[in-house]
Amino acid sequence: MLLIRNNAGLKVFIAQLQKNGQRIGFVPTMGALHEGHLSLIQQAAAQCDVVVCSIFVNPTQFNDPADLEKYPRPITRDIELLQATGCDVLYMPDVEDIYPPDLDTTLRLNPGKLIEVMEGEFRPGHFEGVMQVVKRLLDLVTPDVLVMGQKDYQQVAVIRFMIQKLRLPVTLYVAETERETDGLAKSSRNVRLTQKWRSIAPVIYQTLSATRDKLGTLPPKQLAEAGFRALEAAGLRPEYYRIVDGVTLLDLEKVAKNKPMVVCTAAWAGDVRLIDNVILQP
């Protein structure tokens, strides 16, 4: 695996790939890799000639400086995992590579409600940061395929919006959520769960699955309220629990056939914030 630490090195490498007509698959991450990330690498490899993975803990998407500070950074292990998974290139830029002081990387896009609801409500500015970093990474890596996880459903919706709005020449591929055997979605944050909270956290997926099973028995709002209360009853502190339109991410009043629907939640397990979702209708 090739390790590229700066933009000059990346530029030379990408130019060579383009000259050879090789298809580039790209998996942006913040590191602390787990099997979820590695499945994205494998899916990129299945569709492309070369897989580039980036590890960059993007400061502009953290609204809480303590969260940025606490974010795990086990880089030696990450490199070993990527190598074992068959990743071709690890791009690990510095903040100055992504945000050079003389470059305006601000995006003037207005996704409206897409970035205001759910995560947007509880992490103001988060998606502005996500769009900014993904746009910058796409400009630098110039991939044919961008692979992202359904685990971050709203993030995928926002990036899809950005790709369409800016007519970016990249195909977005969304990979399914990898889970622990008890259903807990794999996440870099799981290592911070104490034993107690680790044993409670699977309630999140159990509750989302129960909502899916009960779809149609009650109006979506009532089902969502019941889900919120179920998380509270388990001792978690839910921030939101919403049944939304899979494209607009707005709350749904009723179940409509042929309409994408998803149930999304964010909940605190002790001092660790976890998010998850289950697709109710594709």
Ligand code: AMP
């Ligand atoms: P992160 O490092 O948390 O920014 O995540 C990098 C990418 O991995 C994003 O596209 C995530 O949606 C994806 N991802 C995170 N967790 C999982 C998971 N459990 N299964 C599949 N993909 C995931």
